[in-house]
Amino acid sequence: KQEWVWWKHGVIYQIYPRSFNDSNSDGVGDLPGIIKKIDYLSSLGIDAIWLSPIYTSPMHDFGYDISNYREIDPVFGTLNDFKKLLKVAHSRGIHVIMDMVLNHTSHLHQWFQESRLGLNNPKRDWYIWRSGRNGHPPNNWKAAFGGSVWEWDENSHQYYLHSFLKEQPDLNWRNKEVQKAFFEDIRFWLDMGVDGFRLDVINWIAKDKDFRSNPCIIGINGLQRHLFDRNRSHSHKIVKKLRKLIDSYPNRMTVGEVFALPPGNPELSASYLGTGKDQLNLAFDFSLIYRWWNAAQYHRCLTRWYESIPPNGWPTIVLSNHDMPRALSRFGMGRNRDEKAKVASAFLLTTKGTPFLYYGEEIGMLNIKLARGQILDPLGKRFYPFYAGRDRSRSPMQWDNSKNSGFSKTKPWMPLNPNFKKNNVKVQETDSSSLLSWHKSLIALRKKHKPLHRGTWLSVADGTNGYIGFYRTFETEKILVILNFTASKKKYSLGKESKIKLLLSSRIYEKQEFRTTELCIDPYEVCILMVTK
Numbered sequence: 001k002q003e004w005v006w007w008k009h010g011v012i013y014q015i016y017p018r019s020f021n022d023s024n025s026d027g028v029g030d031l032p033g034i035i036k037k038i039d040y041l042s043s044l045g046i047d048a049i050w051l052s053p054i055y056t057s058p059m060h061d062f063g064y065d066i067s068n069y070r071e072i073d074p075v076f077g078t079l080n081d082f083k084k085l086l087k088v089a090h091s092r093g094i095h096v097i098m099d100m101v102l103n104h105t106s107h108l109h110q111w112f113q114e115s116r117l118g119l120n121n122p123k124r125d126w127y128i129w130r131s132g133r134n135g136h137p138p139n140n141w142k143a144a145f146g147g148s149v150w151e152w153d154e155n156s157h158q159y160y161l162h163s164f165l166k167e168q169p170d171l172n173w174r175n176k177e178v179q180k181a182f183f184e185d186i187r188f189w190l191d192m193g194v195d196g197f198r199l200d201v202i203n204w205i206a207k208d209k210d211f212r213s214n215p216c217i218i219g220i221n222g223l224q225r226h227l228f229d230r231n232r233s234h235s236h237k238i239v240k241k242l243r244k245l246i247d248s249y250p251n252r253m254t255v256g257e258v259f260a261l262p263p264g265n266p267e268l269s270a271s272y273l274g275t276g277k278d279q280l281n282l283a284f285d286f287s288l289i290y291r292w293w294n295a296a297q298y299h300r301c302l303t304r305w306y307e308s309i310p311p312n313g314w315p316t317i318v319l320s321n322h323d324m325p326r327a328l329s330r331f332g333m334g335r336n337r338d339e340k341a342k343v344a345s346a347f348l349l350t351t352k353g354t355p356f357l358y359y360g361e362e363i364g365m366l367n368i369k370l371a372r373g374q375i376l377d378p379l380g381k382r383f384y385p386f387y388a389g390r391d392r393s394r395s396p397m398q399w400d401n402s403k404n405s406g407f408s409k410t411k412p413w414m415p416l417n418p419n420f421k422k423n424n425v426k427v428q429e430t431d432s433s434s435l436l437s438w439h440k441s442l443i444a445l446r447k448k449h450k451p452l453h454r455g456t457w458l459s460v461a462d463g464t465n466g467y468i469g470f471y472r473t474f475e476t477e478k479i480l481v482i483l484n485f486t487a488s489k490k491k492y493s494l495g496k497e498s499k500i501k502l503l504l505s506s507r508i509y510e511k512q513e514f515r516t517t518e519l520c521i522d523p524y525e526v527c528i529l530m531v532t533k
């Protein structure tokens with residue numbers, strides 16, 4: 001029986017490479033910059049890093065539009081830099097997960113350049129081309145980033161499909177040659193020693209064979225239910241093939257971004273785990289990312305997620321990523337923010353599932369505010385002022401209080417949060433009560449105690465009283481976690497008298513070991529206890 005499966009039991013840290021650390025003073029983070037911070041990453045105790053895309057890209061969607069899947073974009077460094085990062089990370093026991101975008105490429109990708117040449121081009125069918133209907137697009141499908149998914153191509157007199165920007169044409173995954181060629185690109189990285197992939201919008205890759213129009217919710221041209229353009233069963237078939245490829249290498253993994261609107265569809269995410277052995281290794285459920293600070297809601301989302309996981313599957317836990325406002329900015333208007341941050345991270349790192357930590361989350365980085373003219377995200381540019389886009393959670397990492405916060409010697413590509421003077425890695429590193437120190441303690445505790453990284457999960461308090469409680473059990477070891485989401489005191493009854501050993505708490509207890517039938521929980525207290533009879 002395997003003791004430690006890194007992608008199940010470890011902690012995964014997401015790096016948005018543009019914003020992590022700039023080594024060559026161009027204002028943009030890069031791979032040598034990440035290498036320079038390897039001591040920091042190692043000190044956190046994380047087991048893997050996931051890098052948002054670093055491949056060659058015209059950057060219309062900041063790297064999620066890839067024009068060459070086998071090269072590193074010069075802004076991030078070279079292939080050699082990447083190999084060096086892989087080596088350095090591995091030498092510290094840190095696995096490396098790359099982002100992999102299957103749904104679409106950049107319009108500048110060689111395949112698309114050929115495909116658009118004309119109807120008879122051998123790569124024509126590698127993308128999704130259709131003729132119009134009486135001068136109109138082939139159907140009513142709407143792109144995630146606004147407008148129709150169909151873009152007219154003047155040269156070949158057909159439309160091509162793009163689920164996101166027009167600079168991101170969708171591949172035709174029903175075409176066997178596409179599958180073969182793409183899998184070779186994936187193999188390229190597996191052969192190099194990459195440990196896994198985060199798969200972008202994996203549930204969108206297959207489209208309806210007949211390209212039927214989506215049913216409209218409001219008006220003929222208004223909101224629509226994405227019935228035929230997303231979540232088609234054919235995507236699962238491709239994922240199964242991909243799993244076979246991944247499993248032909250030892251210890252590799254995939255984590256799928258299963259993106260659904262309205263948000264919070266754990267059953268859909270779980271469906272991409274298949275039996276737990278034949279599809280994705282892990283999938284994201286974004287239910288919590290869309291919730292406010294509420295213990296009962298957290299608990300409800302969590303149990304629904306757990307219940308949908310297949311017997312051999314394993315959940316993930318994520319509170320922040322590069323597409324969403326930062327978790328801490330969502331947790332109320334600054335009231336008791338520091339306390340909430342500690343409760344949230346304890347939740348992330350002690351409940352069942354692989355935790356994903358977003359860079360800066362460990363020091364409590366907050367969203368930045370941008371004026372209209374500062375917006376860089378294509379989504380924000382398009383939908384402002386209704387939606388300001390995703391830039392606000394992508395500001396540079398706050399390393400210290402020097403100019404540009406130690407991120408770069410020049411003006412960063414995206415403004416820093418002005419609070420970097422007070423809140424940064426350097427000040428938190430020397431403060432044992434800081435959020436950073438708290439994360440380190442939690443990660444170390446999680447690693448030390450098997451119940452916390454691989455135990456079963458049993459709820460004992462469902463959040464309706466403002467606190468969540470659960471047991472994590474493995475063999476004879478039993479750990480109780482109590483998380484108070486509120487500013488009021490709580491009481492938790494153990495039923496019969498139990499022997500308690502305190503493992504970690506956000507408050508000072510008189511004794512580290514005691515016997516009791518009832519626990520008194522302070523406001524926003526996190527309490528992690530070993531319980532014996």
Ligand code: TEU
Binds near residue numbers: 064200257
């Ligand atoms: O995201 C998928 C996606 O649908 C989101 O971009 C979503 O539209 C947005 O978060 C709404 O708030 C993935 C990547 O995570 C994202 O960064 C890319 O822009 C997108 O795919 C296209 O590759």
